[in-house]
Amino acid sequence: MKQKENQLKAFLQKGHLHYMPGVSVDNVIFGFHENQLKVLLLQANTGKFWMLPGGFVQKNEHIDEAAARVLQTRTGLDNIFLQQFHTFGQPRRSSNKVLIETFHSLEVPFDEDHWLLQRFVSIGYYALVEYDKVHPEPDELSRTCTWHDLDRLPSLLLDHKDIIMKALEELRLRLNYQPVGYNLLPEQFTMKNLQSIYETLLGRELDRANFSRKILSFGILDRKRKQFSGGAHKAPFLYSFNKKKYFRALEKGLGRDF
Amino acid sequence: MKQKENQLKAFLQKGHLHYMPGVSVDNVIFGFHENQLKVLLLQANTGKFWMLPGGFVQKNEHIDEAAARVLQTRTGLDNIFLQQFHTFGQPRRSSNKVLIETFHSLEVPFDEDHWLLQRFVSIGYYALVEYDKVHPEPDELSRTCTWHDLDRLPSLLLDHKDIIMKALEELRLRLNYQPVGYNLLPEQFTMKNLQSIYETLLGRELDRANFSRKILSFGILDRKRKQFSGGAHKAPFLYSFNKKKYFRALEKGLGRDF
DNA sequence: TACTATTGTGTCATATTGACTCATTAATAC
DNA sequence: GTATTAATGAGTCAATATGACACAATAGTA
CATH class of the missing domain: 3.90.79.10 (Nucleoside Triphosphate Pyrophosphohydrolase)
Known part of the structure; x- marks a missing residue:
């Protein structure tokens, strides 16, 4: 050295x-x-x-x-x-x-x-x-x-x-204005993965159904046909970020103004 | 000089x-x-x-x-x-x-x-x-x-x-999290005054009734008995900021989380 | 006294949110 | 193979927030 x-x-x-x-x-x-x-x-x-x-x-x-x-x-x-x-x-x-x-x-x-x-x-x-x-x-x-x-x-x-x-x-x-997750998750991920991130960042639990509804309303996710398997129980959908829409949201905000 | x-x-x-x-x-x-x-x-x-x-x-x-x-x-x-x-x-x-x-x-x-x-x-x-x-x-x-x-x-x-x-x-x-107006307005002011500030800062017009409802819901204003007069037409109420509540809101935010 | 512009308050349809329910289904245990 | 289990996708419903608008009250002006 x-x-x-x-x-x-x-x-x-x-x-x-x-x-x-x-x-x-x-x-x-x-x-x-x-x-x-x-x-x-x-x-x-x-x-x-x-x-x-x-x-x-x-x-x-x-x-x-x-x-x-x-x-x-x-x-x-x-x-x-x-x-x-x-x-x-x-x-x-x-x-x-x-x-x-x-x-x-x-x-x-x-x-x-x-x-x-x-x-x-x-x-x-x-x-x-x-x-x-x-x-x-x-x-x-x-x-x-x-x-x-x-x-x-x-x-x-x-x-x-x-x-x-x-x-x-x-x-x-900034979580209210900026989407999060793009460099934090692999190319494909489950809704649960993304929710965990938000929960950890916010330091509190979120309702599963409501979280999914809200995130999807941002319109920055693409849902894949392929299902994740390997975990126990029902196989969840896999999602990926729509890069174009994600970065537009990053710049223009998620539209929650005064 | x-x-x-x-x-x-x-x-x-x-x-x-x-x-x-x-x-x-x-x-x-x-x-x-x-x-x-x-x-x-x-x-x-x-x-x-x-x-x-x-x-x-x-x-x-x-x-x-x-x-x-x-x-x-x-x-x-x-x-x-x-x-x-x-x-x-x-x-x-x-x-x-x-x-x-x-x-x-x-x-x-x-x-x-x-x-x-x-x-x-x-x-x-x-x-x-x-x-x-x-x-x-x-x-x-x-x-x-x-x-x-x-x-x-x-x-x-x-x-x-x-x-x-x-x-x-x-x-x-930050307008979504922080109250605004304390050092911008005189001790007493009308709701219209405060609305003008928000409108100017945001660069767009706001509905009078809805604005008033929202601001009052923050609970940072005290309404005075005294009415402003001198302007034409109906005399508006005068308000002042409740300093204690205002600064609590400035620190803790207005409570609009994810 | 009538008129006018502005104000306080109220309504109503719509959108958003929070708390649930329920049928579905992939893996596991039997 | 079949039942069990636990997580998922979708949906319901009440509470709340928001946006658009209506209406009576009123201080000054004509």
Whole structure:
């Protein structure tokens, strides 16, 4: 892992040439597995704290691109809908403990003015991705990258817990306007699958029949002839998202205005 | 105006000691006058372009505080609900024309590395304020500060038009969850006044009777005995916001969930 | 005093929502 | 093979919300 170490060193020493100062991006990446909502987290090389997959904004890069790049490098996923939901800017957001330990362990000289030790404002994005398609990949500063149950989060760095909670809050609000599920489910899925997602995101149970009626009324699903089998009991229909209608709804909203 | 000039010089030369690099705040300040929705804009000292009242984030200041400070200095208003709605981060947001002209006119030496000439990411906030209470105050870089009709905006700097449009879009979405009007209307007002605001914000007409029914169902209004008179025809009731219930609704939402 | 424009209130048809029921059916147990 | 079981698709019905409209009341004006 000499190579990774060298990359990290270069990043620490020359990052200020490539990245904007003071601005970072943090992604709350939601996945869904065994009827549980999961969040992708990294564990710092030094110390026990976990953190959100985040990164910095290249000097000539759109912040949305930066978020997409972070998502791509951590999960291997491309072309995923990322929603910017809030920017976090308390004055003492940054704790430099992890960084300073890293400097020491790599024997990289640094001073107080080092770009990474300054205050950062972080722009939060969330994404909903298909659990099975993700290949979690730690970054230079972390040793692990794994999923965590949303209701059993480990100790998190800084305000990262707040960021996750805010993401969930905003996501719940947007559930009324934006369809959900496209990157979260496989190509074909049952109504029950989709309902589970909504239930988990909302944190409460929904009536089966009413849910189905409502979702179908959005007109974003195509029903397949093929039936799912393998589970016990009656075979449910399989559905897929009508990509065209789904993305129109994503842009134009689901039409629940004042 | 020698003093203002000196302030500006100091800001240009020493700003980097006090403010975060690369991060700014822009406020979309909505007012309501003669049944028109207005936005407060500044006109640059040099050139004809108008811009949003904005500013920088002090090194030890919460971004929300920075937005509140900008609002306070431009309008004299304090304690106003400011909603962060989006962060704008295209790579070529900043046009340095205005700045460079300013450097020249003040004979302040500068080079490419000057902190203000770097790329900035801007955090957008909107506020709804009482038109008559505002005392518009230009900043160091501008010569005027006045209201503009939302549907007759002048030529705006950079992406400031996009910012205004996005603010309106987000505001419209939030109209379903958040009550509106508290800082927009005087202490007492008629149902018609409030309806006009909603109509203007939404850009369409609403049924009088249905609007009244719906707003009253939120339970955030107190009806006064006193009747408004002076206008022609039947005297309407006067209402005021029940501050306690209003702010509970602002936090907890108006209860229109999935 | 009559007229007019606007307001408070009420009605009614329609749409949406929440809580159920019931027949159907795929896998499992017998 | 047949009965059992549990989940599914479809449907019902009352409660509620919404959109469109009607009508009497009334403050100023003619």
